[in-house]
Amino acid sequence: MDLGLTGKVAIVTASSRGIGRAAAEMLAAEGARITMCARTTADVMTAAEQIRGRTGTDVLAVPADLTRAEDIQRIVDRTVETYGTVNILVNNAGGPAPGAFDAVGEADWRAAFEMTLLSVVRMTRAVLPCMRKGGGGVIINIQSTSVKVPLDNLILSNSIRSSVIGLAKSLSFELAKDGIRVNNVLPGAIMTDRQREMLALQSARSGKSVAEIIRLREAAIPLGRFGEPEDLGNMIAFLASERARYVTGVTVQVDGGLVRSLM
Numbered sequence: 001m002d003l004g005l006t007g008k009v010a011i012v013t014a015s016s017r018g019i020g021r022a023a024a025e026m027l028a029a030e031g032a033r034i035t036m037c038a039r040t041t042a043d044v045m046t047a048a049e050q051i052r053g054r055t056g057t058d059v060l061a062v063p064a065d066l067t068r069a070e071d072i073q074r075i076v077d078r079t080v081e082t083y084g085t086v087n088i089l090v091n092n093a094g095g096p097a098p099g100a101f102d103a104v105g106e107a108d109w110r111a112a113f114e115m116t117l118l119s120v121v122r123m124t125r126a127v128l129p130c131m132r133k134g135g136g137g138v139i140i141n142i143q144s145t146s147v148k149v150p151l152d153n154l155i156l157s158n159s160i161r162s163s164v165i166g167l168a169k170s171l172s173f174e175l176a177k178d179g180i181r182v183n184n185v186l187p188g189a190i191m192t193d194r195q196r197e198m199l200a201l202q203s204a205r206s207g208k209s210v211a212e213i214i215r216l217r218e219a220a221i222p223l224g225r226f227g228e229p230e231d232l233g234n235m236i237a238f239l240a241s242e243r244a245r246y247v248t249g250v251t252v253q254v255d256g257g258l259v260r261s262l263m
């Protein structure tokens with residue numbers, strides 16, 4: 001299937017590793033021109049170089065911290081200077097700090113709000129003039145299955161990610177007249193660096209080995225395994241593509257069947 005992504009311009013935030021990187025790589029493999037960002041210059045430069053080498057497409061690396069308004073504007077300005085427009089925005093970010101209610105304080109709540117919700121608001125605001133001028137666009141927000149089934153010890157994720165889903169649904173109504181589609185993708189248990197860090201934490205807390213925790217977690221996943229970042233990249237590329245032109249306002253989990261709700 002030709003996804004119709006050749007020559008499109010896609011910004012993928014928080015993309016030096018994990019799900020963001022897989023999304024950038026998949027869009028690049030489909031012929032899109034890419035802007036990547038992450039905080040550490042060397043990491044984002046190296047990731048961009050590798051994707052450029054593998055796919056032969058244009059990849060711009062912009063060191064940026066998504067909690068800073070001026071960095072967000074710079075990501076979009078550099079993209080427009082380089083490619084002339086923005087067609088696709090994939091809003092990915094680092095996850096909020098783990099912890100139960102008693103373990104997180106005022107500063108943690110503010111940091112999670114800035115990283116998880118405000119970065120999406122700012123990125124969206126920054127790309128809209130370009131998308132409107134170009135006659136359309138696609139916005140995809142990477143969140144978590146915690147918006148469907150709250151997860152233990154992740155009070156910040158459980159609370160703040162739902163606001164992104166509300167924002168996206170509202171935007172899907174407001175921006176449809178501009179030809180802009182807005183959708184959300186929810187990773188289940190995906191084997192990335194963040195997941196490995198969480199597994200190590202669980203192991204330290206429970207006294208079980210990481211291998212044992214993985215075995216128990218996989219037993220609860222109907223498809224019987226952790227997801228790979230590429231499993232997310234495939235869904236993101238499809239939603240970004242012309243083949244999904246009638247899909248807006250949806251929230252899709254990519255979780256191997258983990259979420260046991262009807263909707």
Ligand code: NAD
Nearest residue numbers: 014016017018019038065066093094095144189190192194
């Ligand atoms: P990861 O830790 O492997 O990668 C995160 C990326 O975000 C890195 O490129 C990092 O450099 C970048 N980043 C972090 N903070 C940033 C900031 N302030 N500014 C710019 N870049 C920043 O994470 P991942 O596993 O790929 O997860 C991506 C998102 O999906 C996270 O929000 C995570 O919580 C969510 N998620 C992941 C899983 C999973 O199983 N991996 C499950 C549910 C939700």
